[in-house]
Structure formats: structure tokens, C-alpha cells
Amino acid sequence: MSTRRQFLQTSMLLGAAGAAPGLLASPTSASGARVVSTWDFGVGANQAAWKVLAAGGNALDAVEAGARWAESELCNHTVGRCGNPDRDGVLSLDASIMAGDGRCGSVAALSDILHPVSVARRVMEQTPHVMLVGEGAQQFAVQQGFERQQLLTPEAEKAWREWLKTEHYAPQINAERRGRPGDKDNHDTLGMLAIDANGQMAGACTTSGMAWKLHGRVGDSPIIGAGLYVDNEVGAATASGVGEEMIRNAASFLVVELMRQGLSPADACREAIGRVVRKRPEASRTLQVCFLALNRHGEVGAYALHRGFVYAVCDAKRQDALLDSSSVYSSTQT
Template sequence: MTSRRHFLQTSLLAAGALALPRGGSAATASGARVVSTWDFGVGANAAAWQVLGAGGSALDAVEAGARWAEADLCNPTVGRCGNPDRDGVLTLDASIMDGDGRCGAVAALEDIDHPVSVARAVMEKTPHVMLVGQGAQQFAVSQGFEKKPLLTEGAKQAWREWLKTAQYQPQINAEREQRFKDRRPGDKSNHDTLGILALDASGKLAGACTTSGMAWKLHGRVGDSPIIGAGLYVDNEVGAATASGVGEEMVRNAASFLVVELMRQGRSPMEACREAIERVVRKRPEASKRLQVCFLALNKHGEAGAFALHKGFVYALRDDGSGPHDRLHDSASVYTTEQT
């Protein structure tokens, strides 16, 4: 079996040979396309493509991609291998949204695998949009999800190491290769959400977001990922957007909704992401030098684009066009050197 490291390396090589129009990516003839945040998006896209490639729906595809990240990736920022809060408790957040406006979310969910699927159950089986905490767990169990401890020994060890200083400061970017190595105490990959957007062959859009949130956060903290309009927004008439980075900034700016609305006004996906980032800078110029904020967008024509505050954000793209099917793209950024 091809290793994740080899998969990532070949994807990076493919990215270097790709020319992108207008700072984004043109659609293929069939129109099916999936994009995901960060380099672990390559694996999420592969899982999603098993659905899209068979003619399945964008909604099923993004759920499949997010489930891969939650279970198989074993990443300290997503799913069952996530780092806990400062009390040593692992809580998970997720959202899912269809292009017709239906959406569901869970926040501060404990001891349940696949929060994205619980979020979909909220969307399809309740009159609500979001369930949180114990209520979300109770609902998940009622829907047949198994309750089980998820905190790994690696995450416990990292938490114990953090307790020696108990200092918290978000890192602008973690070393991306570290996500594919064995977990080590003090891993700084503490805000790399998996956001995934898909366009299916019928022209329908969907998106999903899943995360374990910031490592060592205050117990009960919820970021942007489960908040529709902040971490995720999808509209079949326009496009879809998702975010990664320090979630409070996305919440303050209703960021993903903003990106979609800017595309509605005629901006390309990259232009919309850039304008949303520039708004963050204008509102909080000093804070923006210390925090990472990243946006990824996909419009109804299949054009993709991204923009970030700081360099280092990458996104993965997959379609059925000629040439390599799995590609990583470096996002442009406001700041070209990482702030310290």
C-alpha cells in the first residue's frame, strides 16, 4: 500500500506543474470536483472521490471525506486522535451543509466517533441546526452511534507535557510533515480544521467541517467549525466556502458567509477569500500578525481559490480532468513571512 508520505510527496510534485487561471482552478467537463483544507485534504478528497467518481451526491461525498479525517487520519486537530482541552477532555465539533440550505452541526461532543455524521443526523432527523454537549451525545446514542472513550494515549501524553507550563498561544502554522509522523508531546498542530467542499456531476454543492478544536482550549470553548456562516457556508446558486485557523476570527466576521456573498457579487473564489481576509486585517491589524486565518472557496462553476493571512496554508483539489487527479496548491497570503 502506498504510504501517506509518498502520497503527499507525489501530490506536491503534481501541484508544481499545474497552471491555474485567475488564482484558482478551472472546472472539468463533467463538473465534479472536491477541495479540502491542508495537505491531509488529499486523503479526504480520495475518500470523497469514491462517491463523486461513481456519480454520487456532493453531500455524501463531503461526509465520506470528513469521516476519513475523523477516523483514519489520526491527527491532533481532527477526530478521535485530537488533542484535549486544558482539563484533559476531548471535545469534537462538526458541521455539514447542503447547497439547498439544509444544515446540521454538533459542538462540544464527547466520546462519539464521526461527529460529521451526527451533524448530518441533526440536519435530517431533527427540526434543529445545532446540538451541543451532553444533548448532542444523547442524540447521537439515540441514533445508534456508539459511546466510547476517544482520547488516545498520545493525546494524554501531549496534555501532560503541556501541563508543565500550562501556557497557551496559537501557532501561525505547524510543520505540515509532522501531521503524518507519530504524535509527540508538544505537537503544535493546534488549529488545522478539515474543511471540505464538493461539486457533483449534477451541479449540486455541499460542504463539511470537522475539528477537535484548539488544543488546551478552555473547557466548553467552541470555534467556528460547527457554526454555519462562520466555518462553513454553501449555496447552490453561488458557491461554497470553508475556513481554518483561529476560529474566533471567523465567528467575528461571519467569514464563510461573507466569502459566498462576495462571490455572489461577482468575485472569483480567490478574490472573495482575499477580500474577506483583508477585512480581518482592517478590523484587528495587530491580532492578525499573530494569528492564522485561511479561507477556501469553490463556486458553482467548479472554480476553486484560497487566501490566508500568513504563508503556509495549502489546499487539496481532486477532479477527473487530464493529468494528476490529486493536487496540492499553495495559497497566497497577506503576510509572506511568518510572524514570530
Template sequence: MTSRRRFLQAAALGAGAAALPSVALRATEAGAGAARVVSTWDFGVGANAAAWGVLGAGGTALEAVEAGARWAEADLCNPTVGRCGNPDRDGVLTLDASIMDGDGRCGAVAALEDIAHPVSVARAVMEKTPHVMLVGDGAQQFALEQGFEKTPLLTDGAREAWHEWRRESRYEPKINVERDRIQRSRPGDSHDHDTLGILALDAQGRLAGACTTSGMAWKLHGRVGDSPIVGAGLYVDNEVGAATASGVGEEMIRNAASFLVVELMRQGRSPMDACREAIDRVVRKRPEASRRLQVCFLALNRDGEVGAFALHEGFVYALHDGGAGPHERLHDAGAIYSEGVR
């Protein structure tokens, strides 16, 4: 554990971002077989930079996604991920995470309190237990036994936002809260569903992925979304590709969404087409709900092709392949519903 921590701490952190319109990128743009890493949302740029520090040093895709997720959990201060996450409606901050290797190994934790790096606990679950998921007090007990430190994570800002929310105690998920800069600046607004999902392909052709989140703000205590559920928020298969999701987790769970995206790629669809078909399925099952909620998918196939699609416009993803220029920036995903068509 100690040597891995030191290795991850040496990963590069932080990067600037500039939006660039695109819905799919192919490996031929950066050279077939090139390593690459993709992440959800604006903060994916920083996560990718941390992951690329691992890939560029010859590390594996699994090590890279862990490094990217750890950056989001500790160095990013976002109300939907890690130490700055907003709490549930009882004022308790709980964290969820999963990690999956392309060979089928996976681990997850849910409703974890006071542990700074749930993604690394998830990896320890994968590597040191016969289980896939640990939750709540059991997950914390395991983390402490593995040498993780117990640290209060609820920030003053998150506590203030919770007190502000309690004035009305109204639970109302919003669409694309990560990109809503105006709302983000106001205490109490519901930044509630912007998971960090990260996928990587290393130079040896191995795939891996990770998800980490503090879940929906003001959720019922004990609620678990899709991020730690393998097949819903994350799925990886070296033979095919990898997929991750962001948005309202209940919709991903209902559709086994990330597994669905990978299986659609197995049938021959491109990553973008697979993401679009998965979105279409969400709409067909719950057409009225789909107009009020955001659901986003990001996929990477074994050939390095990337695709993304969302219910509502505004979902962006970050891509890093080591090249100069646009491949280190943000890309807009396609969407079914555009602004004003809801």
C-alpha cells in the same frame, strides 16, 4: 443510517501528495461542469480520495463531503481532528462538526464527547430534527439514540501531550502547525487550529460542504470555534458557491467569514478574490492580532472555480477532479504576510 454507513465505508481512502504552486483553478482546466472536491491542508488529499470514491460512483456532493470528513475523523491521526485530537486544558477531548447542503439544509454538533463521527451526527441533526445544532451532553444523547456507539477517543499520545503541556500551562496558538513537521514530532507542542474543511460539486451541479475538528488544543472547557457554526466555518449555496475556513475560529465568528466569502462571490467576485477580500476585512478589523494568528479561506463556486487565500503563507489545499496528474495534488494559497514579514 446503516445503509449510508456501508456506502461511506466503501469510499476510496488515502492518497499521496506533492506540492504544486497555484492560487486559483478554473473549471475549464478539467472541463466545465466537471465534479470536483477540495479540502483544507495536506490531509485534504486523503479526505478528497474518500470523497471521490463517492462522487465517482455517482453519489451526491453531500454524501461525498460526509465520506471525506469521516476519513479525517477516523483514519487520519492528526492532533486537530477526530480521534487523535488534543484535549482541552482539563484533559477532555471534545469534537465539533457541521455539514451543509447547497439547498440550505444544515446540521452541526459542538463539544461532543466519545462519538467517533461527529460529521455524521451533524447530518442526522440536519435530517432527523427540526434543529441546526446540538451541543455537549445533548448532542451525545442524540447520537446514542440514533445508534452511534460511545467510544473513548482520547489517545495515549494526546494524553501524553496534555501532561507535557501542563508543565507550563501556556496557551499560545501557532501559525500553520499542520505543515510544521518538526514541531509536530515533539509531544506537547500546540497543534491547535487545523480544521478539515471539505467542499464538493457533483456531476449534477449540486454543492455541499463539511467541517470537522477537535478545536484548539488546551482550550477552555466548553469553548466552541467556528467549525460547527454555519456561516462562520462553513457556508454553501447552490446558486453561488461554497466556502470553508481554517485557523483561529474566533476570527471567523467575528466576521461571519464563510458566509461573507459566498456573498462576495454572489456579487461577482471570483473565489480567490472573495477569499482575499474576506482576509482583508479580518486585517482591517484587528490589524495587530492578524500578525499573530492564522486565518485561511477556501472557496468553490457553482462553475467549479476554486480559490484560496490566507493571512500567513503556508496554507495549502487539496483538489481532486478525477483527472490525472496535478489536479490530485496540493496547491499553495496566496497570503498577505510572507515569512519574516510579521
């Protein structure tokens, strides 16, 4: 049962959020291609995706290319081959991909396959299903010609063995910084959204999930509607942070539906954050939730619970823009 203190705290937080300045909303023409991604490593992912868009390619190919860059070229503790393992020392990967016409595919708890986003696309295109998980996902990947390989790096294994000394598990709020793309830090999911020159939209997510998680834990990234949702009629949204909160709120679907009701991408993200705060005001002090949205006109917006979320934008005019998101809390020290 909510206490009066919780009610007042939530009201103040949402009031502050409502008074916060708007985010980037840089409109392009409906035919203008653009790609946006979460976090500073989104700059590199965007550039990989932009090569496809600049050549006249489609949004679906572009987001797959960007996610593949993150899975193999980036060496980050929370995405792809350099990710930290679960509490049992197993590195498992999650990914999803979605086209603006509703086609989608995902994989979860996938081990020993370098490019989960491409396996997710095969699920979308080669099966009647949306999601495959665990051993079944790996079996499908091998049948589709993907090579099994050991992905756990010596560095990640060393970090896991250090963690075993205490076995203390607690999600951490990502610290505020403006680092170099690809820096190794406590940043998580790559979420990517794109619109191509024909006005078609697509999105992709890829992650190694939370370090030291329970074996078998799956976050929001491979769950359509939670970590990713795309609709050509409206726009697209993706999420980053503690995946359980995205799942509880069907977060990315919510952001798209708020845009359908007429909200800008920035306002839709802010309202979605507000719902997280209203439902769990005390928990919101200790976790990070971030949303990024792109509407069908090319307008971009983002919002986060805590300061520190940055997102990358790439189009014909800007190749490496990195922008700070507004947030409910102005400090990571809560």
C-alpha cells in the same frame, strides 16, 4: 481607537494583498464533479470523497465520506480521534455539514463519538434543529445508534500532562511545509467542499478544536456561516485557523456573498482576509486565518493571512493535487 500607525500598517498590508498573484481558478463545466479540502491531509479526505463522486454519488454523501475518513483514519492532533484535549483533559469534537439547498446540521463539544460529521447530518435530517451541543448532542447520537467510545489517545493524554507543567496557552500559526498527507503537525480543521455531476454542492467541517482550550470553547467549524457555508446558486466556502476570527466576521458566509457580487473564489477569499486585517491589524500578526472557496462553475480559490496554508483539489483529471495558497504575510516570522 485606531492609531495613525495602525491605519498606515493596515493600508500597506491590504495593498500588498491586492498586488499578490491570483490563485488557482481551474474552471470545469457545470456538470464536472470536484472536491476540495483544507490542508495536506485533505488529499486523503478528497480521495475518500471522490469514490462517491466518481460512482455518480451526490455531493452531500461525498463530503460526509471525506470527513469520516479524517475523523477515523487520520491521526492528527487537531482533527478527530487523535486530537489534543482541552485544558481539563477532555477531548471534544465539533462538526458541521451543509447542502447547497440550505439544509444544514452541526454538533459542538461532542465527546466519545467517533463520527461527529455523521451526527451533524442526523441533526439536519432527523430533527427540526440545526445545532446540538455537549451532553445533549451525545445523548442524541446514542439514541441514533452511534456507539460511545473513549477517543483520547495515550499520546494526546501524555501531551496534555506535559502542557499542565506550564499551562501556557497561545494559538500558534501553522508552520510552512509540504508534508505527507496525514502527518501529525499543528494543523487544524478539515474543511471540505464538493460539487457533483448534477451541479449540486455540499460542504463539511470537522475538528477537535484548539488544544488546551477552555472547557466548553467552540470555534467556527460547527457554526453555519462562520466555518462553512454552501449555496447552490453561488458556491461554497470553508475556513481554517483561529475560529474566533471567523465567527467575528461571519467569514464563510461573507466569502459566498462576495462571490454572489461577482468576485472570483480567489478574490472573494482575499477580500475576506482583508476585512480581518482591517478590523484587527495588530492581532493579525499573531494568528492564522485561511479561506477556501469553490463556485458553482467549479472554480477554486484560497487565501490566508500567513504563508503555509495548502489545500487539496481532486477531480477526474487530478486525484492528489496539493496547492499553496497566497497570503498577506510572506513569512510566518512576524
